[in-house]
Amino acid sequence: MADAHRPVTLAAIAGAHGVRGEVRLKLFGEGAEALRAFSVLNAGERRLTLKSVRPANQGAVATFAEVTDRSAAEALRGTVLTVPRSALPPLGPGEYYHHDLIGLPCVSTDGNVIGHVAAVENFGAGDILEIEKPDGKRFMVPMNVQAVSAWSEDGVTVNAAFVE
Secondary structure, eight states: OOOTTSEEEEEEEEEEETTTTEEEEEEOSSOHHHHTTOSEEEETTEEEEEEEEEEETTEEEEEETTOOSHHHHHHTTTOEEEEEGGGSOOOOTTOOOHHHHTTOEEEETTSOEEEEEEEEEESSSSEEEEEEOTTSOEEEEESSTTTEEEEETTEEEEOGGGOO
């Protein structure tokens, strides 16, 4: 299990929306619906109580109990909203959170150390791991059983045929 207290970024405040303290959000998760699972989000040193959230153009619009006017909303621009890893719903077999894969060491099926997971992308056809080699060069592999034979909290094993 990943560090239960490690913060997971769910969204960032992009700016004010209207005059009543609503904020525009850039989402880093499953969408506006997923935010509804959390009543309180961490915003740096502050905690914000989520009153409402709705999908909006390229993100969402949210209302927090502590933000009541446009200037308070605008002051939060750029603030990252997080929850502790322990607040995320439990995973089923074969499931993973992108957050838990990032930073894991990678080895190939032939035993060579190849680097670490630098990012997890999804361009529409499934998740792709971006692996950074020790020399700083990066390559990508699909997150499927052909390319990634195993993963755990200790690391990721990549089929040697996919290593660049």
